[in-house]
Amino acid sequence: MDTKNKIALVTGANKGIGFEIAQKLGAAGCTVIVGARSEKLGEEACAKLKASGVEAIYLNLDLLKPETIEKAATAVEEKYGRLDILVNNAGIVERGDGSPINTSVDAVETTLRTNFIGPLRVTQAMAPLLKKSAEGSVVNVSSALGSCEFNGDRNSPYADAKFLGYSASKAALNMMTVQLAYELRDTNIKVNSVCPGYCATDINDNKGLLSAEEGAREPARLALLDKTGPTGEYRNTEGTIPW
Numbered sequence: 001m002d003t004k005n006k007i008a009l010v011t012g013a014n015k016g017i018g019f020e021i022a023q024k025l026g027a028a029g030c031t032v033i034v035g036a037r038s039e040k041l042g043e044e045a046c047a048k049l050k051a052s053g054v055e056a057i058y059l060n061l062d063l064l065k066p067e068t069i070e071k072a073a074t075a076v077e078e079k080y081g082r083l084d085i086l087v088n089n090a091g092i093v094e095r096g097d098g099s100p101i102n103t104s105v106d107a108v109e110t111t112l113r114t115n116f117i118g119p120l121r122v123t124q125a126m127a128p129l130l131k132k133s134a135e136g137s138v139v140n141v142s143s144a145l146g147s148c149e150f151n152g153d154r155n156s157p158y159a160d161a162k163f164l165g166y167s168a169s170k171a172a173l174n175m176m177t178v179q180l181a182y183e184l185r186d187t188n189i190k191v192n193s194v195c196p197g198y199c200a201t202d203i204n205d206n207k208g209l210l211s212a213e214e215g216a217r218e219p220a221r222l223a224l225l226d227k228t229g230p231t232g233e234y235r236n237t238e239g240t241i242p243w
């Protein structure tokens with residue numbers, strides 16, 4: 001299927017890595033649906049995308065408000081009748097999250113609801129539309145911090161980064177990748193997790209080492225996979241990484 005005809009939904013596309021993924025998918029010729037919880041920010045991002053020649057529309061989508069997810073699915077159904085690409089990008093790091101003994105349990109709960117339950121709801125709502133695609137792709141924007149193996153390795157560069165809620169939410173998202181890839185094994189839909197790398201965005205007070213544009217490269221590449229692409233993998237720009 002020509003990428004020029006694909007319909008792509010990116011959650012949290014109003015800024016950061018999500019905006020850059022939307023830009024790349026648009027540059028590849030996809031029609032981009034900007035999912036964002038703020039109408040103002042979503043419309044502004046949409047206007048920027050359109051100014052650079054991308055076909056884009058805004059849909060209100062708040063991961064913590066199931067009704068917005070249902071409405072978004074209905075809108076995609078009515079406007080396009082299918083969805084080819086779903087990028088579950090939106091996510092948070094909650095203030096108060098930390099190591100198991102010290103973390104705020106409320107922060108863990110909010111993070112799990114946002115970074116795992118939210119994408120699960122979006123994926124379930126969009127699944128019937130994805131199944132209508134001739135060549136679908138679900139990309140779950142995870143993090144190396146969700147890797148149990150990296151978390152257990154005392155020599156890992158991430159050894160001291162213990163944010164239980166965030167890491168658990170991304171590990172759970174990875175489990176969705178593995179199980180969904182299995183569930184869709186006989187379809188044309190690929191399902192993969194990706195770590196964008198440590199990017200300077202609002203989520204880390206712009207402390208990351210890469211740009212959001214650099215972080216968007218691998219998620220966008222996976223979103224544009226054709227029928228022969230891999231599924232059920234956890235990747236960064238260098239290849240697969242351990243679960």
Ligand SMILES: NC(=O)c1ccc[n+]([C@@H]2O[C@H](COP(=O)([O-])OP(=O)(O)OC[C@H]3O[C@@H](n4cnc5c(N)ncnc54)[C@H](OP(=O)(O)O)[C@@H]3O)[C@@H](O)[C@H]2O)c1
Nearest residue numbers: 012016017037062063064089090091143198199201202203
């Ligand atoms: N930056 C990194 O170093 C890094 C590393 C690994 C993984 N990631 C992952 O990359 C993804 C994008 O993060 P980013 O770095 O681009 O951060 P960001 O600039 O803070 O963007 C996060 C996006 O998620 C949206 N969002 C948060 N809560 C939401 C909700 N309840 N409903 C809908 N949208 C919501 C935000 O919307 P608002 O503008 O309305 O808040 C924003 O669009 C996240 O999943 C993050 O975990 C980032």
